[in-house]
Amino acid sequence: MSKSVGAQRILVVGSVALDTIRTPYGEASEALGGSASYFSCSASHYAPVSVVAVVGEDFPAEHRARFERQGVDLSGLETAPGRTFRWRGEYMAELGHAHTLETQLNVFAEFHPRLTDAHRKIPYVFLANIDPDLQLEVLSQMRRPRLVLSDTMNYWIARKPDRVLEVLRRVDVALLNEEEARALAGETHLTRAAERLLEQGARAVIVKKGEHGAQYHSRDERFLTPAYPVAALTDPTGAGDSFAGGFVGLCARLDRADGDALRQAMACGTVMASLAIEAFSPERLLETTPEEIEGRVRQLHELVHYDLFPMF
């Protein structure tokens, strides 16, 4: 992270995993993965990050060292007896969907987030995709956070839709992909699905649309950003968590969550996602620089910006 006096700390609660992935552009074996990993490699460019997650005794020291070089606080990264969460997946030519070949939850199966007093005071929070009951448990322990972003997945929407909706009501912004938004709202038209979620009590939702960008909906704001045009798409894994990292990251850095900040935060999320998918694992996220991030945010802005003039 480049220094910023006012930057606030961010808490992420999620998974740290070892991923084995094949895409049309290559493969990676037992590479660093998991929602908390992508998120913290992304967000740590903007503000200091504390991770609450669990790994097994086999978690490589080199991964731990990389987080630490990035300034990530691992005091909440528990080492439990057993093996680290492993995921094996594959993407076909279209790259839209991961085909899960194998999931070994291992120590993650018994994950129960333990927050210290210091964690509870952190003002910016990302509740990555875990059981919504655990998300609610974390939320109830937080002391008046300024911005909480949540993620989820179809697995929980199918099994615990009411709990997922309860999370949506309790957080500031809920992140969903297109299918998740449709499934949770029971409505295929995307804009109407987002509106339905607001009617059901969500304060704001961000719908991730992959190559078509992302849209933010709250009761009084609607905002849309295209995807950053990536030349060298390699592995889509972690795009959503990296988006979350840029989004919460900018808000924490500026200590702002007003409309203007949220719009630029959407751009930061988009740019961090674009970096994440250019390599396996969070490689590119770790290598990137403030100059590169700022350059892409400027390009993304340029892609949609124009000064409106009167016509009639």
Added chain:
Amino acid sequence: MSKSVGAQRILVVGSVALDTIRTPYGEASEALGGSASYFSCSASHYAPVSVVAVVGEDFPAEHRARFERQGVDLSGLETAPGRTFRWRGEYMAELGHAHTLETQLNVFAEFHPRLTDAHRKIPYVFLANIDPDLQLEVLSQMRRPRLVLSDTMNYWIARKPDRVLEVLRRVDVALLNEEEARALAGETHLTRAAERLLEQGARAVIVKKGEHGAQYHSRDERFLTPAYPVAALTDPTGAGDSFAGGFVGLCARLDRADGDALRQAMACGTVMASLAIEAFSPERLLETTPEEIEGRVRQLHELVHYDLFPMF
């Protein structure tokens, strides 16, 4: 059209047809259709339009009267012996694609655009989807037009790809939908497809992506607009030609084709397409007002606009 002192005239060469259409939201029988119809109902809100097209002896006087009420110059609308071009199509729930049930070219089969001297001097031109050989023939007769936009379709890309590419090289901006861009470029990745077309000599292309908006690519500019979020989608027919009408319309109205004007022209195209698809036939296009158009352009701008501030 609301008056504007500097507005330049626009020429459209295309089809005037009678459409019979069924969508999940209703149906229309023998309604006014065709590329030149949608285009001129759209563009005439911005600048005066002259149509070069052909109809049969059965073309209803009421349609002619509607064009004329809109100030459209029909001196180039030839009436040929025989029946007007008819198209019958249907859209399924997804509304992405029309299923053509019947095409009766009738008088359109022998259409050969005849330009008067006055037509040849018109500075803004839309070459709607007709045989690329006819498009080239029209082009060769024009006297130094300031902006020429072309359209095409898969039918011509499959049969006369070289002639379609020749049109792309000779016009200022070529309009294509996603599939057409992919087919003509022989490249599935959309941004790369657009770049390939530029390498093959196109000056600029606009790729229409339906509900995902449209993107403009030239050698030194790239610009993207989302779709205007339509609440009451009724019939997608004519969206592309209505887009063209807003795009060329604004440029002709301002007599400008520089970067800033093109960006707002993309917004005008998007808004005119949004109006077209809210009703069968060009109904909504004919009813709309400068206030409504300007209001939607402002909303579309608001949807993507933000002021960039420094982050690092």
